[in-house]
Amino acid sequence: MHDKFLKPYDPQSTEKAIYKLWEDSGYFNPDNLPGERNETFSIVLPPPNVTGTLHMGSALMLVIEDIFVRYNRMQGKKTLWIPGTDSAAIATQSKVEKEILKKEKKSRHDLGREELLKRIDTFVEENKSTILSQIRSIGASVDWSRYAYTMDEPRYSAVMTAFIAMYNAGLIYRGNRIVNWDPKGQTTISDDEIVYEERKAHLYTFRYSKDFPIPISTTRPETKVGDTAVAVHPEDERYKQYVGKEFDVVFCDVPLHITVVADKSVDKDFGTGALGVTPAHSHIDWDIAKRHNLSRPQVINEYAKMMVEGRLKGLKTAEAREKVVAWLTEEGLLEKDEEVSQNISTAERTGGIVEPLPKLQWFIDVNKAFTIPHSEITGIASGSSVTLKDIMRQSVAGGDTHFLVERFEKTYTHWADNLRDWCISRQIWFGHRIPVWYKGDDIKVQVESPGEGWEQDPDVLDTWFSSGLWTFTTLGWPEKTEDLKRFHPTTIIESGYDILPFWIARMIMLSGFFLGQVPFKTIYLHGLIRDGQGRKISKSLGNNIDPVDMGAKYGTDAVRLSLIMGMAPGTDSRISEEKIRGYKNFANKIWNITRFILENTEGVIGTDVPVSQKTPADIAHLDACNKITAQVTEYIEKHRIDLAGDALYHYIWHELADNILEESKPILNGDDEKAKLSRQHTLYTILTASLKMLHPFMPFVTEEIWQSLPHKDTDVLMVAQWSNVR
């Protein structure tokens, strides 16, 4: 027996060496796995922020995925797990900009595009090692030889190819539309990047002028200088007589031409039942104005300042609001001032209050029919006419990809049904630059400059556009690679449910468009990690428990187990230091079980004892062990690793240690040599079987033990055969 078993298990001194052993073995790469492997298992790692650090959420993701990967590898499948990192464009750029502003008092415009991008690349290079070493430290058995970064060369050119293909298919268009403008970040953001905050606001009811017949209500009086109409419901008896009439008024120094229109989208019962239409600064108003052919003047600029002449000129919207209210009061036009609560749209990344603005942006049309050349999706025939929305719905409805937790299918379907065109251009510099060139009124869509005088679109693509291609750009697309053929669609995707619309849905959409395939067959969504009191983990609360620190303190295996125990798919779970400590005890328990068994089997292992020579008690123990193996297998196949872990924990602690080992003591110390030999072999067999089953959950301690076993069927536990004991 190795001396190391005389001391308690020490994770710190072993984990790094164990990971190196795995990496050096080459077995992370499916091409190097031993034996004949026909079935495949493939999964992409949802790429963490390249300059970020590991938090409990990403640790949970890595652990869940690693368990599936290790299990399937041991099941004899050609198993691929692709690691990667994400540029997190807006977040990374603003981090670097902030740093430069602080240190050098310079803005990005002072530096210029090229210089800023250089600085960002340097920043990424300097910081990416943190996340990469943290992925290793958690024990993730990813294939580093296939590592991908969203901004690396292969991915960049794949993204360009994708954009151009969608443009040529007529699904990407440039349009002037109301977008969510973040005045703080100076960029457009998608609907999903908005966070709603409930605030108190005033709802003012007033008339444009003394002789204007219809009072209107608004929480944003300053936008009313951009009004071109008043909309009423077609069946509203109160206002029927005014429909079609036009009025000229001067509102707060601004001359307005107001047409009264009838539109079904107006709610008769809200406010006065009449809606002041501000086309340029409200989504629904824009649509109304479009339907009635009204002009759509912009009165607020990109810095959230007023663009009108008169007393409001150049004011911030909040100041302008006060001025307008003061003016209304002065003029005696204000009829009512109610306090209401309303949801304010703020930008997720910057916290800026979103200002709806009309802008020339690039969109993906989700409702436009196109001919899909090739489709393997059930219910969508090759050559048929579909929309991207159809693809999103049918991929799930047809069963090609399915949600492990059913309720997410409802969320997904609801989201897909209500989806509007996806605005994919962003006014930042870091990212995949839109491959479109302008010269006067001419437009060319290509990567390289068409020549002198052509200027490239300054915008970059929404980071989720490139992420949406992830399952296949990481496999070499647009080349028709072996990897792509063999590993796509991937077996499973695993991520937090919070990025279901951002990412999961986009992958389904884009994979369907480019490959006619679903990107993955199963969708496993995990919940959020909360602290011991059920609060969200956040910097401001200071309740962050660092997975790497915890790993150093209690061992990575303890962290892994504490993350997945009691974590049902899709539900939020909690983590606390006490829980982690509890599983450190378990790791040590396994260590001591091994010590006991090795001490008592020294010299006898290696020659097999046939079943016929085993005692009935031992045969029963082996049967029970097989039963647990079958149970654990079933749970993992059903993706219930929490239940599998629980079953293993109880078997090993309360059956193997508490019962079998206790019962063995008199036998091992007794005179019945036959019974003793039978028991010795049985214990050793159960030990190796247990180590195999535990390995996906606690890879470090099990591999460390395995390396010191006197007799084993494979050098590296990671590639041992998952099987029953007899």
Next chain:
RNA sequence: GCGCGGCUAGCUCAAUUGGUAGAGCGCCACAUUGACGUUGUGGAUGUUAUAGGUUCAAGUCCUAUGUCGCGCACCA
């Protein structure tokens, strides 16, 4: 407004197609120099949020209510 989820022991959570409500932590008692610094054995604690229904049988299915949380929409 539309939708989704949680509510089970003091705390945190399980309970796979409806079939004796469990675990960890905590608590109480006893044992233990042990393979175990991190041990074992035994014990107490539940009208499964509330009310009704279906069923031989309901934590599980149905209806309503309460409560906490989340998503989407609205946000004139």
